[in-house]
Amino acid sequence: MRSRFTGLTIALAAVAALSLAASRVVAQTPTQAYRAPRTPAGKPNLNGIWQALNEANWDVEAHGTGASPFPELLGALLAEPAGQGVVEGGRLPYTPEALAKKKENFAKRLTRPTSRELNETTGDPEAKCYMPGVPRATYMPFPFQIVQTPQEILIAYEFANAAREIHIGRKPEAPAESWMGWSIGRWEGETLVVDVTDQIDRTWFDRAGNFHSDALHVVERYTPISTDHLMYEATIEDPRVFTRPWKMSMPLYRRVEKNALFIDFKCVEYAQEFMYGHLLSK
């Protein structure tokens, strides 16, 4: 009995190991083998309208389902779907102080900004329609469009109509810190690699309060894996918040509808009651 049980356990473990190995192969082979269509300048063509299809904007880490913030008003609308997470290794490597701050961020995520200080320190920037920063802009539940020219790659995001330009083959200096950061790009074979620096410390990674400081350095990698899919990877380095660099990855999907169109989501007016409602005439 005992030996059969052990044998079964070993067999299951072997199958699990094999399937894990197989899934790695499945995930990696197309990345290395696929050759994307080229632009007139001979680079992999990333032009198009893209969107992430995952739960990372709720929480980049693995998480279960959850109620909406106001179930008495919304019922099951905007309740949180579970997600397996997009972070390699599962958890973010916070310092102890930063982990406490992350928990506080979540607890106070919908605090109304009734003072300047509260506005600058508290609450999910998404609720205020602030530009989401990088990488969050990529996996907001909204499309974004890549406009690829040889020297400049513009990425326009529907959410908050945020935009940034990636300078290719040149390294101009950032004029100041900004919400979407400063992007310098280069090609490595099939992959567009983007160094993102000079982001201010007021953007988050998700609605769960995962955050960074202004020491954030993001290296993004965009690799076509089929005509309609890109693999997106972002390595996050921020020694003031994390004990080591960490990495997230996810596929991005082309919006293949014949009439797909970028329609900007100018959300400022939807944030005003939340932000300024305490200043209304009685």
Place this chain on the structure above:
Amino acid sequence: MRRRIVAGQVFALVMAVVVLAPAPLAGQSSGKAPAVNVVKPVVPGVNVVKKTPWGDPDLQGVYTFSTLTPLQRPEALAAKVALTEAELAELEERDAQNRVAEDRPLAPGNPGTYNNFWTSNEKGRRTGRSSLIVNPPDGRRPPLTPQAQERRDQLTSEAAARRVGTPPFDHVIYRSWKDLPAYTQCVSRPMPRQSQAYNHGLQILQVPGYVVIHYESMHDVRFIPLDGRPHLPDNIRLWNGDSRGHWEGNSLVVDWTNFDPRQEYEGAPQGNMHFVERFTRVDAKTINYEVTVDDKTTWTKSWKFLLPWRAADGNYQKPEDLYEYACHEGNYRQMEDALSGSRAVENTAPK
């Protein structure tokens, strides 16, 4: 010398000052030597410089659309369409004097408004014409329709009813953020973009099937599909409208509709406005940007303006010269000041 503002962190402060002292922005100016930037005639098939690898006329580049030439022709120049070199030089001399005046210290008690510190120092090149409007021939907007005039009068009297105090220390009472213009709320900027004192750069990018315009101000990006698809359904209304383009010879022609009715252009709601834009490269450094404005509920006739877009000029030489214009992100203080100021005035005003 570069004196550009990084919008986000200072917009609030500037707007707070503007809200406190809603004086007209007078005396725009130029720090440049007199420039001859006369509007050039368009000769189809002759002026285009280059094409993209896939065969479209190539309009790409970084441009500024700033000019001190007014939209409407001043009455003093009623008979003048084009300025002579001497007249242009005289106007530019006056621009330079205005610029000096803008830097003078303010009278005690005057909180001030935008001056040269906040605005670009190359905003002043005139076009060589006396107005941007080229049709009607008098260089002025056609008269408002009776219904548009009625609406304007009503808005004027509503605003007057909310004004308290005595100039220059008068205030408009803002009951809500909705009483502030969409501009001041950082919701949007009027389209089409016309000359403005700051952040007047843009970039045109092209890929097969699209012309894309990235405006520095409000980081607005207009995607202009060229595949002949129809406009969005009428019930989809956008602050920046819905653009559809096609090529006519070497010109890009864009049909622009579906504006949000709360968006305002030249003091009128944009809901019924229909623009036809025509972009033509007239030399390596210039695009002629012509816009026909049509809204029979606002103006009795359609009208047209021509605004040259100058490539690699002044502060806008390269793509990295477009800064992030984080308007709303830096606007909390301005909104708080405007609204809490109104609450304070309400609480102290005699009932």
